[in-house]
Structures are given as C-alpha cells and as structure tokens.
Amino acid sequence: MKPFVVVLIAIVAREARRFVGQRSRFIAALIRPLLWLVVFAAGFRAALGLSITPPYETYTTYETYIVPGLCGMILLFNGMQSSLSLVYDREMGSMRLLLTSPLPRWWLLFCRLLASTSISILQVYTFLGITALYGIRFEAAGYLSVLPALLIAGLMLGALGLALSSFIKQLENFAGVMNFVIFPMFFLSSALYPLWKMAESSELLHDICAANPFTHAVELIRFALYGQFNMSALLWTCGAALILLAIALWGYDPARGMIRRKG
Template identity: 75%
Template sequence: MRTAFIALAAIIQREALRFIRQRERFIAALVRPLVWLIVFAAGFRAALGLSITPPYQTYITYEIYIVPGLCGMIILFNGMQSALSLVYDREMGSMRLLLTSPLPRWWLLLCRLIAATVISGLQVYAFLAIAAIYGIHLPWQGYVLVLPALIIAGLTLGALGLALSSLIRQLENFAGVMNFVIFPMFFLSSALYPLWKMAESSELLHDICAVNPFTHVVELIRFALYGQLNLTALGWSALAGVVFLALALWGYDPSHGLTRHKR
C-alpha cells in the first residue's frame, strides 16, 4: 500500500513538473476558453440572453451561461492532451517501463488519471479567476462546491482519453482522433446552448445532446457553481466514467486488450 501511494505521488509530481515547465501548454489551455468567453460570447450577448432556467434564479447574459461549458472544455482538452502524452510516453519507453513495474497496471493507469484530474482542476480555477476579473461573478460558495464536480468531470473525461489512447499505437493518429472526438462532444452538448433551444431547432439534435456524456459533465459543473446538486448529471457522469475506465483497463490489458493484437 505504501509503495502504491509513493507511485501515485511520483506520477502526480512528474505530471505537475511537466505542466509547469511547458508554459505554452498552460497558456494555450487558458487562451482557448478565454477567446470563447471574450470574443464569441460578447458577440452573441444581445441575441442569446437566457430566461430563468435552473440553476439560475434570474435572467442571465450569455457569458455567464457558457462559463460551465468552458470549464468542461478545459477538462476535456486536458484529458485528451494527457492521453496524448501517454501515447508519447508509450512510444518513447518511459510508460513501457512503468507498465512493467511490479505495481498493478490498473493502479498505474489510475495514477495517471488522477494526475490529469489534478492538473485540470488547477486550470479551471485559473480560468475562473480570470473570468472573475473580466466581470463574470459567480456565488462565492460555488468556487468551493464545484470542486467535487470538477473531480468527477476530470476522472470521466480523463478516462475517455485513456480509453482512446489504448486504441491508438502511433502518435500521429491520435491527434486526428482527438479532433474527431473533442469537437462533436463539445458542440453537441449544452455547453453553448441549453437543450430546450436545441429542441426548438431539431429534436434529433436534442436527443443526441441529451445522451452526450459531456452534456451531463457540463450540467454537473453548472449546478455545482450555484450550490446545487444535479443527481441526473451526477449519475450519468459517474456511469460514463466507469464505462470509459473499464474500456481503458481492458485496452491496456496485454492478455485481453487491444495492445495484444497491435504489437
């Protein structure tokens, strides 16, 4: 048990040092949602003001609405980038050495997942701080209560990245898969528009958004920022995380997973 936690601390420290040294990665993680918040949302402020819908108690501007979705965007991109680095480590040999250590393979993958979740949480809080300076003010207790939601979101979306990384053997292929997964998940969700607006446009789009795991992750964050618990979003997010993690563990199992067939 002591050895397992030493490995966990070492992997978190390694990922944190890598993140600190790669300042471009930190800047890029913040620039992407800030461009959406400052440019895109400002352009649609007048046209897309939203009426009173849970968890909001009054009319809100579009900038306020998309903040939870942008938090989810940060976690989604970081989860995919963490999985991309895992593919790189597996090609260069460092991850291969970790996977051949005496520790269980599932624990090593879980350590990578926890480390990615920690980094995602730090990025989200940095974004929320900048958004507050910009003028997006949320309930003060929401900054604390959102932490469990960010952990669940980080584990769920990070597990998705791990599952995808188990399918891809070459670094070049994973970059294309990332774009194929990230953008449909982001745009076909409630990150940018509420589901009832989707239903006004197309029932099919509404149904796709409703079953999208990213939608439930965003709604979990949205309600948590206002001190409320969305049990439906929590249940579906947790279920999706368990399924993605199970697929990742199966994919990295050398005796049963896809790695056995791709050597």
C-alpha cells in the first residue's frame, strides 16, 4: 500500500507546484465565470424568470441559478486544461516515463486525475467565496455538502479530458478538440437555463441536454449546494466517469493505445 500512497502524494505535489507556478491559469479560471455572472446574468435578469422548482423553495434570481453551472464550468475547463498538459507531457516524454512505473496503469492515471480535480475544487471554492461577497450565499452546510459533488463531477470531467488526450497525438490538435467539446457540453446543458425552459423551445433540444453528462454534473452540484441529494444526477455522473475512465485506460494501453502508436 505504501508505494501507492507515495506515488499519489508525488503526483499531487507535482501538479500543485505546476499550478503555483502558473498564477495566470488560476486568475483566468476565475475571470471566465465571473464575467458570465456579472455581465451575462445582468443582461438576462429581467428577461428570464425562474419558477419554484427543486432544489429551490422560492423564486430565485438568475444570478443564483447559474452559480452551480459556473462551478461546473470551472471543473470542465480545468479538466480539459489538465489534459492539455498531459498531451504536452507525452510529447516531452515525462508521461511515458510515468507509465513505465511498476504500479498499475489505472492507479497512475487515477492519481493524475485526482490531482487535477483537487486543484479544480480549490478554484471552485475560491469562486464561491467571491460570489458570497457579490451577495450570492448558501447555507454553511451547503458549502460542505457540495464537496463530494464537486469531487465526483470533477473526476468525471477530468476523465473526459483524459480519454480525449489518450487518442490525440499533437498538442495543437487537442487544443482545437477542446473547444469542439467544451462549448457544446456547456451550452447544451442546464448550466444556463433549466431543462423545462429548453422543452418550451424544442423537445429535441431538451432531450439532448438531458442526455448530456455535464447537465447531471451541474444538477448534482446544484442540489448539493442546498443540502439535497439527487440520486439520478449521481448515477449519471458516476456512470459517465467510469465509462470515460475505462476509455482512457484503453487508450493509454501500451498494447493498443496512443503509447504504442507513438512508439
């Protein structure tokens, strides 16, 4: 068990040092959702009214509604950003060196995934602290109960980036794929609009949003912030995380995946 723990600590510490050395990444991760909160939400405040739907027990402002979606945005962008660094590490050779460790490949990739998710959660809590200063606050218990939801959602979104990175050879190609994946996942979800609003526009659009794993990750976070449990969102998010992690493990298999093709 000790070698497993040592590798976990080493990988987390490496990611933490990299993150500390990239302060601009931390600032950029906060500016993006704050712009959406201050500018985008202000424009839609009067146009979009939200009825009383779970987990809300009363009428809620649009700014309050989109906060969980913006937390998901941070996890999504950071998950992709971390996977972008994985592609860079593979080009530089450090990823190949990591995978030659005698420890199981699944543990090495999971450690990397957990390290990036931990950093993402730190950024989400910083964002929630800023929103509290902005006037959007939750119960103290909500800030605690949302931690498992952030961890599960972060692992799922990080696994998505990990799966993509296992099949993309070049750094430039991955940067393009990131935008192709991030924006449809974000906009075709409940991050900005509730699903019943989507249904009013188009049943097909509603069904696409309902099948989007990011929607369920956002709803898991939304309910957790109010101290409530959403079993459906949990099952969807965990199921997507397991499938994506399995794809990543297959892609990084030296016998058939990207490592073999690079060799």
